[in-house]
Amino acid sequence: MSTPQTDPRYEEKLAEFEARIARGEKIEPDDWMPDEYRRQLIRLIHQHANSEVIGALPEGTWIPYAPTFKRKKALVAKVQDEVGHGLMLYRAAETLGKPREEMIEEMLAGKSKWSLVFAYPAETWADVAIIAWLIDGGAIVNQTIMATGSYAPYCRALKRIIYEESFHLKHGFDMVVTLAEGTKRQRDMLQDALNRWWEPIIMFFGPPDKLSVHTETLRRWGVKPKTNDEQRQIFLRKFVPQILDLGLTIPDPNLRYDEENDRWVYTEPDWDKFFDIIRGNGPMSKERLAVRRLAHEEGRWVREALEATGIARQLREAAVAAPTSSVVA
Template sequence: MYGGGYIFDEPNKKQLREEQQHDDPEKLAIFEARISKGEKIEPGDWMPAEYRRQLTRLIEQHAHSEIIGALPEGTWITRAPGFKRKLALIAKVQDEIGHGQLLYNAAETLGKSREAMINDLLSGKSKYSNVFNYPAKTWADVTVIGFLIDAAAIVNQVANAKGSYGPYCRALERICYEESFHLKQGHDALIALATGTPMQKDMLQDALNRWWQPIMHFFGPPDKVSQHSEKLMQWRVKMASNDEMRNQFLDTYVPKLWELGLTLPDPLLHKNTETGRWEYTDPDWDLFFKVINGGGPCNQERLQVRRWAEEEGRWVRKALMNPKERRALPVA
C-alpha cells in the first residue's frame, strides 16, 4: 500500500528559504525549467538540497508505511478463511514488502542508506502512515483495509507517479499496478461479507464504522491548515492537495459502499451537486496529531514487532556481510 498524502516533518526543520540560499541560482533555474517542461530528475542530476531532503523523507515514509502496513493484515494470514483468501492475503502482504524494497531502493538513490532509514523508523525519528496505528480486530477489517485503504493509497500514488523524480515515479508505476490488483481482491472479499449472512454483514459494518475516521485522516489535514509549500507543488514533489485527493477518493468509493447497503458513520456525508464536492464532518484532527506523535492505539506495538524482526534477523544479516571463510571439510 500506501504512503498517505501527508509528509511528516521532524521538529526544528530548516526553513525552505534558508536552504534555498545555498543553491546556485543558475542551476536552480535550469532545474526548475526542466521540471516545468515535465522532465524527470535522475539521481546523478543536480538538485536543490531542499528537494533532496523533502523527497528522501517522502519516499522513506512511504517505504516505512509499506513494511509497517504489512503488520495489521499480516496478523490475519494465519486466520484467513479458506484457501482462496489465505493465498491472496499472503501474496498481498508479500507485495507490500516488495513495495517497501522498491521504495527503499528509490530513496537510497538520494543518498540515505536502507539501514539508516530503518534505524530512523525504529527510533521513532521517521514516521509512517498514521492509518497503521489502528488495530485490525476482525476479518472484516482486513477486507476494509484491502479495499478502502488500498484504494486511498492508489489515489495518492497515481498522483505521485506523475511527479518529477524518476526513480520514485518508476517504482510507483509498478506499485500502482500491483495495488490495483489488491483493490480487486479487497473488493471481492468485502462483497462476500456485504452479501453474506447477517453475522458477516454486521461484522463488516462494524469494521467500516471503526475505520472511517482513520480513512478520512489518511490524506492529511485540510488544505486550509496544511503546511505544504507551493514550492513542493512547483517542484512536483507533492502532486495534489490533501482535499483534492480526499474528494477524489470519496467520489469514487462512497457510492460503491452505499450500493452494497453499507452505511458510513457521518450523517453529514454527501455530495454537493452544485459544487461537485463532497461535504463531511471534519474528522478529529487533534486525534490525528496525537496518533502521529505516538499516541495511537498501536504505535508501540507496531514498532515493537519491527524491532523484534530486526533483532531476530541480525545474525543473518551479519553472516551475509561475512561470507569469506570457507571452512575445512569435516573428516567424516
C-alpha cells in the same frame, strides 16, 4: 551542497531544473537539484516506505486465520507485495543519498513517521476486507498522483507498485462483496468494520490544506502534485457511491455531496488526535514498532552471518582486472 548562498550559479541551475519539470521531464539521481527538493523527497519517500513495511503488520496478523485457499494465498501475496513496495521505496530514497540502514533504524527508533491508519487494530476478518479495499484504494489514489511527480526513481517504483496494487483493490473488493452478500452475521461484521475504519480513512490523506504546511513550491517541483484535500475528494468521489451500492451505511451523518461546489462534505476529524497518533500514540502504535523491532533483532544474526562472507566485496575488486571472456554473451 547547493543552496543560494553556497552556489553562485544557483539561480541559473534552479531555472533549468524548474524548466525541466515544467516540460514534464523527470529528474534523475545525479541531476542537479536544490537541497530542499532532496530533503523533502527523502522525508516523503522514507515515510512512504515505513508505511508499507508497518502496513504489512495489521493484515499480516490475519494470515494464519484466512478462511479459504484463495484468501490465504492472496493475503500472503498482498502482504508480501507491501514488503516489496517498502523495499523498492527505500531504494528510491537511497538514490537521494540516505542508506537503508539509517532509514530503518530511524523508523524503529520512532524518529521517522508512518501512516496513522496502521496504528489501528485489525479486529475482525471484515477489517482485513475493508483495509484491502479502502486503505489500498486510498493508497492508489495517492500513488497515482505521486507517479506524475518529478523524481524518476520514485516514479519508476510507483509504476510497479500501482500495478501490484490493482490486485489488492480487486481482492479487497471481492472480500467486501462476499461479506455484503453473505449471512446477516457477515454483513454486520462488515458494517462494524466500516464504522471503525471510516475516520482513519478520512485522516489517511493527511490534515486539511489550511492546516498542512503545503507549499506551492512542492507542487511546482513535482514533489506533491495534489494537496491532501484534493486527494481526499478524489477518493470520496470514487468510493462513497460504491460503498452505498453495497447497502452499507457510512458512519458520518454530515456526509453529503455538495452539488454546487462539486465536493463531498464530511465531518472534519479531530486533527489534534491525528497529530497525536502520528507522534506514536495511536491504539497500536507501540505494538507495531515492538513487532518490527523484534523482527529486526531476531534477524540480525542472519544479516551479520552473510555480511561476514563478504563475497560481494571480493568480486568488486576482481571485477575490473577480469578475464576477457564475456559471461553474458
